[in-house]
Amino acid sequence: xxxxxxxxxxxxxxxxxxxxxxxxxxxxxxxxxxxxxxxxxxxxxxxxxxxxxxxxxxxxxxxxxxxxxxxxxxxxxxxxxxxxxxxxxxxxxxxxxxxxxxxxxxxxxxxxxxxxxxxxxxxxxxxxxxxxxxxxxxxxxxxxxxxxxxxxxxxxxxxxxxxxxxxxxxxxxxxxxxxxxxxxxxxxxxxxxxxxxxxxxxxxxxxxxxxxxxxxxxxxxxxxxxxxxxxxxxxxxxxxxxxxxxxxxxxxxxxxxxxxxxxxxxxxxxxxxxxxxxxxxxxxxxxxxxxxxxxxxxxxxxxxxxxxxxxxxxxxxxxxxxxxxxxxxxxxxxxxxxxxxxxxxxxxxxxxxxxxxxxxxxxxxxxxxxxxxxxxxxxxxxxxxxxxxxxxxxxxxxxxxxxxxxxxxxxxxxx
Amino acid sequence: xxxxxxxxxxxxxxxxxxxxxxxxxxxxxxxxxxxxxxxxxxxxxxxxxxxxxxxxxxxxxxxxxxxxxxxxxxxxxxxxxxxxxxxxxxxxxxxxxxxxxxxxxxxxxxxxxxxxxxxxxxxxxxxxxxxxxxxxxxxxxxxxxxxxxxxxxxxxxxxxxxxxxxxxxxxxxxxxxxxxxxxxxxxxxxxxxxxxxxxxxxxxxxxxxxxxxxxxxxxxxxxxxxxxxxxxxxxxxxxxxxxxxxxxxxxxxxxxxxxxxxxxxxxxxxxxxxxxxxxxxxxxxxxxxxxxxxxxxxxxxxxxxxxxxxxxxxxxxxxxxxxxxxxxxxxxxxxxxxxxxx
Numbered sequence: 001x002x003x004x005x006x007x008x009x010x011x012x013x014x015x016x017x018x019x020x021x022x023x024x025x026x027x028x029x030x031x032x033x034x035x036x037x038x039x040x041x042x043x044x045x046x047x048x049x050x051x052x053x054x055x056x057x058x059x060x061x062x063x064x065x066x067x068x069x070x071x072x073x074x075x076x077x078x079x080x081x082x083x084x085x086x087x088x089x090x091x092x093x094x095x096x097x098x099x100x101x102x103x104x105x106x107x108x109x110x111x112x113x114x115x116x117x118x119x120x121x122x123x124x125x126x127x128x129x130x131x132x133x134x135x136x137x138x139x140x141x142x143x144x145x146x147x148x149x150x151x152x153x154x155x156x157x158x159x160x161x162x163x164x165x166x167x168x169x170x171x172x173x174x175x176x177x178x179x180x181x182x183x184x185x186x187x188x189x190x191x192x193x194x195x196x197x198x199x200x201x202x203x204x205x206x207x208x209x210x211x212x213x214x215x216x217x218x219x220x221x222x223x224x225x226x227x228x229x230x231x232x233x234x235x236x237x238x239x240x241x242x243x244x245x246x247x248x249x250x251x252x253x254x255x256x257x258x259x260x261x262x263x264x265x266x267x268x269x270x271x272x273x274x275x276x277x278x279x280x281x282x283x284x285x286x287x288x289x290x291x292x293x294x295x296x297x298x299x300x301x302x303x304x305x306x307x308x309x310x311x312x313x314x315x316x317x318x319x320x321x322x323x324x325x326x327x328x329x330x331x332x333x334x335x336x337x338x339x340x341x342x343x344x345x346x347x348x349x350x351x352x353x354x355x356x357x358x359x360x361x362x363x364x365x366x367x368x369x370x371x372x373x374x375x376x377x378x379x380x381x382x383x384x385x386x387x388x389x390x391x392x393x394x395x396x397x398x399x400x401x402x403x404x405x406x407x408x409x410x411x412x413x414x415x
Numbered sequence: 416x417x418x419x420x421x422x423x424x425x426x427x428x429x430x431x432x433x434x435x436x437x438x439x440x441x442x443x444x445x446x447x448x449x450x451x452x453x454x455x456x457x458x459x460x461x462x463x464x465x466x467x468x469x470x471x472x473x474x475x476x477x478x479x480x481x482x483x484x485x486x487x488x489x490x491x492x493x494x495x496x497x498x499x500x501x502x503x504x505x506x507x508x509x510x511x512x513x514x515x516x517x518x519x520x521x522x523x524x525x526x527x528x529x530x531x532x533x534x535x536x537x538x539x540x541x542x543x544x545x546x547x548x549x550x551x552x553x554x555x556x557x558x559x560x561x562x563x564x565x566x567x568x569x570x571x572x573x574x575x576x577x578x579x580x581x582x583x584x585x586x587x588x589x590x591x592x593x594x595x596x597x598x599x600x601x602x603x604x605x606x607x608x609x610x611x612x613x614x615x616x617x618x619x620x621x622x623x624x625x626x627x628x629x630x631x632x633x634x635x636x637x638x639x640x641x642x643x644x645x646x647x648x649x650x651x652x653x654x655x656x657x658x659x660x661x662x663x664x665x666x667x668x669x670x671x672x673x674x675x676x677x678x679x680x681x682x683x684x685x686x687x688x689x690x691x692x693x694x695x696x697x698x699x700x701x702x703x704x705x706x707x708x709x710x711x712x713x714x715x716x717x718x719x720x721x722x723x724x725x726x727x728x729x730x731x732x733x734x735x736x737x738x739x740x741x742x743x744x745x746x747x748x749x750x751x752x753x754x755x756x757x
Contacts, residue, residue: 092719093719098475101478120463125461127460186700187703188714188718189719210458210471211471238612238614240614240615240700241614241700241701301464343464366463366465368470371456371473375719375720378719382528385702386526396526400526403499404499408722411450411498411724411725412450412451412722413450413452413453
């Protein structure tokens with residue numbers, strides 16, 4: 001750790017100590033139990049730690065960071081009283097909780113304690129505020145400007161995936177890299193996400209309007225699959241094992257020139273650990289490319305936010321809301337500015353956030369908040385690998401996906 | 416022992432078995448013949464950081480009423496077993512009638528997730544099991560012939576693959592076979608092929624998983640055989656030597672027959688264990704090229720949309736599979752037992 005960082009860290013820690021003394025209880029009346037569950041990554045650590053400052057004066061705060069929180073949350077919130085009073089979720093996970101009717105509408109709490117919130121932070125369904133969003137995320141383009149320069153290209157030449165393919169071919173021809181491209185294409189959830197992203201770039205709907213009937217076996221579906229396959233031909237043959245950790249390591253190892261990766265990885269790529277100055281200085285971010293003549297970035301926008309459990313007492317719910325509001329305060333953002341693309345007042349967008357911001361600016365769609373989306377996502381992740389390995393046609397893969405989805409959707413009672 | 420005493424002796428373990436084995440299996444069977452109640456869908460406006468949109472959502476109140484009516488969900492009979500994600504009767508019969516050759520039929524069959532997983536599961540079971548037995552016996556014989564001082568350390572080292580947690584062991588190997596890992600890089604050098612990748616082709620992935628399975632399980636059969644070797648009667652071996660039997664003949668005609676009960680025991684254990692192969696598939700990230708029945712269950716339960724009925728059906732099919740596999744060995748043991756007792 002550099003001297004400056006040590007200093008900044010000490011200063012922050014000291015500031016937190018002071019604020020914790022001043023904030024104890026955060027003005028929560030009486031005794032309350034707050035327990036928070038969420039995923040395990042640095043930005044959420046910052047939020048949870050700031051929320052924890054409200055402990056004291058009869059208020060207890062327990063936090064649990066767990067990578068498998070998705071599997072824990074439904075059973076944990078189904079009991080009464082719920083095991084956790086607050087959970088941090090994203091678009092997709094909120095749907096799972098809402099499907100099981102485990103989320104408390106927050107309109108009254110927002111009115112009482114939500115003065116500092118931006119209107120865009122309120123996630124509402126049918127007029128009921130279900131979650132408070134505090135950060136945004138999306139997969140977008142990472143590119144090495146130094147390598148593009150070597151083949152006579154600039155950032156303007158990689159705005160569509162067709163151009164990305166062309167640039168990759170030039171890099172290969174120039175003998176710089178044999179496999180310059182990577183996406184998070186590990187069979188399963190990651191690959192499913194790539195399908196969803198690419199398909200959203202066509203602007204078509206995945207379901208017949210107002211129903212749970214899937215409709216992806218069409219020209220746009222074929223174009224989606226073919227683009228994924230062409231991109232995979234510029235990816236290392238191991239591409240079906242690539243998750244975010246793998247692609248980040250490859251990027252930092254200087255093995256990639258063009259990659260579509262999560263915005264939450266930018267800070268890790270830019271820091272002074274695990275990479276060389278050459279790679280770090282050449283790394284730049286841009287909006288997710290569009291493709292197939294469309295103008296929508298082939299990516300989906302995600303938000304992370306918190307919800308309050310339905311099955312807890314009103315007092316605990318209010319205390320949890322106040323604690324989480326303290327967790328997403330402007331002071332927290334100022335102390336952790338680069339940890340995420342925050343949606344909170346006081347955030348100063350940095351280079352790390354430029355890709356997510358550009359993707360949102362170019363009009364990317366949010367990840368579909370549909371109750372049956374998870375089933376299609378799972379079907380895509382499982383059935384696409386065969387196609388990408390060259391074992392079957394795009395039409396066959398799409399009809400397999402539809403069949404797998406339909407079977408799952410029937411079992412879940414959607415069809 | 417009088418029946419009464421026997422009953423009281425066995426009661427605690429019987430109770431534990433009913434509680435921890437029979438009840439969960441019954442619960443899984445019940446889940447496997449139900450699907451979730453119908454979801455009442457409504458169209459609502461959804462607003463968030465990225466704007467407002469009309470979406471389809473579940474009507475929580477109406478759905479809760481349906482749920483209260485049928486807490487188990489809708490009874491679906493064997494639908495979960497026969498649908499496309501399991502035995503796929505409809506798809507299989509369609510493939511049978513429309514395929515022009517046996518090859519085309521099999522490729523259509525292996526396009527279905529259950530059969531694809533079953534093929535790998537069975538291949539893994541029938542490749543790994545014999546190798547584990549033969550290799551385990553070979554190591555046991557080798558270690559048994561070592562001088563006394565060297566035995567302890569050798570046994571310890573030979574047991575290491577079994578001591579390592581399967582998931583950790585497969586992760587370590589996964590990194591070693593990476594193009595930049597020690598095994599991957601060596602293979603690239605040996606075959607003089609810079610693009611060689613053990614993770615890319617399904618065939619190499621299968622072989623890698625088989626090798627891992629043998630590496631992981633051989634110590635188990637080794638230690639069982641080694642214990643067995645200590646009890647082989649010296650007299651018989653000496654008699655065989657005097658009769659002019661060489662080392663190979665002594666192993667073939669004295670040691671192996673003497674150890675047959677152990678071979679049966681290890682075969683049973685290995686068939687069961689290998690049929691439930693799971694950790695290496697996760698550890699080696701090989702979902703694209705190889706899946707197993709246990710992996711399908713895991714996948715049904717861990718994706719965004721959890722499918723309990725589906726997972727239950729696969730679990731029951733796995734139990735049936737294990738029973739079929741073990742049947743020949745069990746029948747044989749039963750016959751031997753009857754012959755001896757009469």
